[in-house]
Amino acid sequence: MKSQLSEPGPDSVSEAPATPGVGTGAPPHPLRALAEPVRGRLAVAVGLQTVAALAGVVPFIAVSQIADRLTGGSPADGDALWPLVTLACAAGLLALACGTAAGALAHLADNDLQLTLRRRLTRHVGRLPLGRLTDRGTGEVKQAVQDDVSALHTLFAHTLLDVVAVLTTPVLALVYLFTVDWRLALVSAVPLSLGVFLFSRAMAGAASQMAEFGAALGRISVAAVEFATGIAVFKSFGRGRKAHERFVDATEGFADFFSRWVRSTLVSSTAAVLVVAPAMVLLLLSMVGAVFVTQDWMTGAELVPFLLLGPAVAAPMGVVGPRIQQIRAGQAAAVRVTGLLHTPTLPEPATPALPDGHHVSMRGVSFSYDGHTDVLRDVDLDLVPGTVTALVGPSGSGKSTLASLLPRFHDVTAGTVTLGGADIRDVPATELYRRVGFVLQDVRLLRASVADNIRLGRPDATDEEVQRCARAARIHDRVMALPDGYATELGTVVTLSGGEAQRLSIARALLADAPVLVLDEATAYADPHSEALIQDALSALAAGRTLLVIAHRLSTVRSADRIVVLEDGRVTEQGRHDDLLAAGGRYAALWEAQRTAGPAEADNGLSPLPAPADEDRAADDIREGSAR
Known part of the structure; x- marks a missing residue:
């Protein structure tokens, strides 16, 4: 969005103060x-x-x-x-x-x-x-x-x-x-x-x-x-x-x-x-x-x-x-x-801190969009490195809001969110996004080449690294079919479908290699063929990382290490799938409702979470992608 004008010279305009009129009475128009x-x-x-x-x-x-x-x-x-x-x-x-x-x-x-x-x-x-x-x-x-x-x-x-x-x-x-x-x-x-x-x-x-x-x-x-x-x-x-x-x-x-x-x-x-x-x-x-x-x-x-x-x-x-x-x-x-x-910016820490490890801890977390009504209330949650935590619950329960606090889309109203023992508000933004990545339903692609879109998280990545991640994300073959391959500019004559754009964003996340990932249900808008490819790509992405998953279809998170049930902004249940079903609480009711509404959907076997075999295949894809 920068102007295409040349750089101003020494006598050109200087930047106006962000708060004009301070100390001079009423601010000017x-x-x-x-x-x-x-x-x-x-x-x-x-x-x-x-x-x-x-x-x-x-x-x-x-x-x-x-x-x-x-x-x-x-x-x-x-x-x-x-x-x-x-x-x-x-x-x-x-x-x-x-x-x-x-x-x-x-x-x-x-x-x-x-x-x-x-x-x-x-x-x-x-x-x-x-x-x-x-x-x-x-x-x-x-x-x-x-x-x-x-x-x-x-x-x-x-x-x-x-x-x-x-x-x-x-x-x-x-x-x-x-x-x-x-x-x-x-x-x-x-x-x-x-x-x-x-x-x-x-x-x-x-x-x-x-x-x-x-x-x-x-x-x-x-x-x-x-x-x-x-x-x-x-x-x-x-x-x-x-x-x-x-x-x-x-x-x-x-x-x-x-x-x-x-x-x-x-x-x-x-x-x-x-x-x-x-x-x-x-x-x-x-x-x-x-x-x-x-x-x-x-x-x-x-x-x-x-x-x-x-x-x-x-x-x-x-x-x-x-x-x-x-x-x-x-x-x-x-x-x-x-x-x-004059919209308030994200406060930068006065005394920057660097995380020691990748353990995520939320303590007493509350959040309000308008300063009056709390969307989240007193949430306590731990994300152990290398595990998968799924957030489930009815619409409006606060799943997306809670997940958005980890990459600091918003700052908590009360409580703390820490990464490696450091409050994320004290972690410089560049350091935070090296450690926390996210793959969302709504994919944004730049009007730039395919390679530059994938390189967004690591501009210095080599062509070989870009292609290796694209193969792991199951998008390499589609890119090679474009008129100029990885040099094809998106957003002009060439556009990608929703599923293809999602796999491109997964390749971007793979290249960035953040150890902690926030994963929204990336297959919500995909057709069956694209969904299968996205699931393969997500398996490669999830391998060996700490995941916080927003789940709408409970069948996709049955193998999660921990399932957290949110209702009205509070954690009402958490545990593994079988334990929550045995407890007969809110999760069991949600599972039964989805299973009754769509048995095929509940048992489709598709999951964004890597099974052991998927982890091995993902690792092979990353190691051997350039050779295929």
């Missing part, structure tokens, strides 16, 4: 805070644009003076006209030079600002807790990094200078017209006054409407990302139509909202545009001016500047609508970007 690093250059650009706008009026004034002298009673004096011609030409060149310089400076300042903001956002997002990042949704992050930063580009590089130009030119024009004839100058101001009145009616309640506008676009962005990433899963179950329903709902909701907004403002906004249209203004001034001339209230030469500059007086109202919309969009974008930048 997010828009001003984000623009602070380039405020000086933007101010200079505004000054140049002001000069350009003022200079742009001078040629019209000079032409008016030339017309007055040409239509005077005495013959025109060439020596008196040439200075006015020179002034008009010089002012035109000055307007062109200053306008060009203002645009270039504003774009350079915006260029640096975009680069800085995208760097800040990517660094900040990289420090967010993974659980909180998942809660926000990739669509929201994409909107901030791409769409919102682009909206700020429009505001700073274009709208700001446009607003300066459309406000400065009419002021000078109107001042000059009052020096010619104050009565017709007042007539020139009538369209502007009507336009302001009508447009203010059209924009009534625009603040809340723009907020809803931004929210609706955000929903479309989120739905689009979900549609793109989830289509393979839905199609594998023959529910391709379902995949796009949320996206369609979001777009239709936006269309309905926007249609209502347009209908409510159509009459007043159209009238506002018509009364300030150059043709209408010119018609008005021509009619009134003709009366003034025929009544000898002014000369024909004095009418000329009104015909030249009169339309410019009302010009701002002709473009104020789009400009105000761009300003509001920029303000809303600044609020969203600032909100994301």
